[in-house]
Amino acid sequence: MDSTQKTLADFMDLPDLDIMERAVVFNEYMEDIKANHHLQYRRVSMSGSRPIMEVMDPYSGNVEEMIYLASNDYLNLTKHPRTIEAGKQALEKYGTGAGSVPLLGGTLDIHIELEKKIARFKGCQNAILYTSGFGSNVGTLLAMLDEKDVAILDLLDHASIIDGCQRANVEYFRHNNIDSLEKVLKKVQHQYRTKLIAVDGVYSMDGDIAPLDQIVALAKQYGAYVMVDEAHATGVIGKNGRGTPEYFNLEGKVDIVAGTFSKGLGCVGGFIAASDELVELLHYYSRAYMFSTAPTPQVAGSLIAGIDIIETEPELRQKLWDNIHYFRKQLLDLGFNLGRSETAIFPIIIGDDLKVKEMCRMLHERGVYVNPVLYPAVPKRLARVRMSLMSAHTKCQLDYVLDSLESIGKKLGIIKSISDKKVKAV
Template sequence: MQGFEHLEEELQQMKTDSVFRSLIPLETDQGAKVMINSREMIQLSSNNYLGLTTHPRLKLAAVRATDKYGAGTGSVRTIAGTFTMHEELEQKLAAFKHTEASLVLQSGFTANQAVLSSILSKEDVVISDELNHASIIDGIRLTKAARKIYSHVDMASLESALEASQDYRKRLVVTDGVFSMDGNIAPLPEIVALAEKYDALIMVDDAHASGVLGRNGRGSVDHFNLNDRVHIQVGTLSKAVGVLGGYIACPQTVRDYLIHKARPFLFSTSHPPAVTAACSEAIDVLLDEPERISRLWENTAYFKEELLKLGFDTGKSETPITPVVTGDEKKAHELSDKLADYGVFAQGIAFPTVPKGQARVRTIVTSDHTKPLLDEALAAFEKAGKELELI
């Protein structure tokens, strides 16, 4: 069909630049090893931090809920799509996060959009870290509020933005708890101190901290013992929690307001019973099996240390997200392809996901990886890195 020639040209240029990538279907469940094109490979690109996607308790909860309540809910929650299990999940999440209330949405992406597009107006200002997730950026685009960007984790830059914003009705400081491409942790104690100094609200996106940081995986706010000092916490149920969805942990007032004003909530059918029940069971697993988080961090420390010994640049990562930085975009994809040849699935990441000149292969180890598997992956990194003259 004619009319999309300009898109074809752009796609062709991506192929010329060796940055065009096709989707890669998995033929098995999301484990430490996966099957791709009938080949077994070590999985280092999944957000399945704790191995919960295949946890027997989650699978059983999903099956039982489907059998009892059906495959779907049939409506948005404000009309007829709220089940008792939705309310119970949100109450459990609020207790887990030490907040008054919580609200579950279809994804972490829509949760950020819901908050930012709903609670801010032209009388307000949102102040955002320059490396915040795309969902925060898009959420800010949907609001009429003024916006200011501060340099990444730069507290002097943040304070300057706060000082220049005192004439607005409300100031909302927004940051990732863990930054998804670099794996570094936001300096929340300093951010909270500045926000309190200037009477600003704070919103933390804990997508990559949920299930990873804090007691039993409660997130970065709990990690820094800042409960009751952060106004809104957004997170995902799709990564370490192992299922699907996003949540907003917040005061009851915010929850009530979002139910009436947040378009992603108002115009999306509620989570099916299987998803809701599995998410609820996942919270219980986080409480019952803290050893999964301990194992995750043991694997993380080992893998990072060995990559550094080999001579790779892993940036400023402090978490299981460990980038292997190549800088050059073509090189990142070449490294990913070489690793695949040697049985390791680790995706190359380039612009626009990361800034130009900061391309990398982004890896995530999980609690399900064994030391022999990590050693096998490290051997592949060493071989590929030497062939590409990266080390």
């Protein structure tokens, strides 16, 4: 099979094949991807997330050091001595697991401490914990909305928000487009019991920020509630790293602040911060919470330390932003299309699946770890290489990546060579 002519979408639904037959055909496609050295997914890290990561090369089997530009560990809290020590202490004190679901004995005092800490950090009355960010969005939305309600979603919302709205009516508005949102609100304003606008604070594939101030104002006007997913905003935006509501001076004014503990906070798990009343309702109606064992003590311990670090070590965020400003300027000067990115997430939009795969292959060969984002995850014309920065990346590492991007970009005709630019200028 020639994988260069196909995409994942081609194997989503093969009407004549049962699931096992479909798996066989899909594996033939994956074999060809691997033969072309286009397989960039599930590369195995031998060291964990850090700027220079040890990676098992999927082709040679050798362990190589690579500059890692695909982590959501924005502040490098996965390796911070305080998160590690706090995790160790919780592990020693409580053991490896919580032992039960939260309602039936699995709630530890360290979980309550974390709930209070994340709620205060997010400017909300209370918070509920989940074992993943995906689970917290799905579990909360499924508990809150059904066929009498409407979810109003940005077209680029995260999959976990979309999946959580399966019981509800769903209306989409154009990405970050306030006029489009208002049109939807006008249409639905008298039709449904609960109207909930749910957006990402920072979009995971584009790195741009939702205009939350305008969204909250419109929601008020039309009697809707607002939920913001802070996965890529926590620790990154806002003066104190508290995320999108802080960035827009809206702390305490957003109905539901969702988030994950897996990115800027360097662990795993998710939370919903909201009013005391809503959190109490979720304790008894959110199935992903009620029927799933509470987070491990080690994670809770590390997260309490992680929130402290965000509050007391602003230099980590400053360093991240120094890197963002530097990298962004250099990439734009080179002529790359970064879309609307404003944060630590850098899409290089190329609009050609094969060129994206080739660019990722060449970067891999030079020891630079990035991810391809292809159709159907994004429309074909927006296929891209996605990179993300951490505060611990050094200038020297970023310069090496920039040099590599420049020469590969020219080779693939993604950016113009200097001689092309001169010809145009003449």
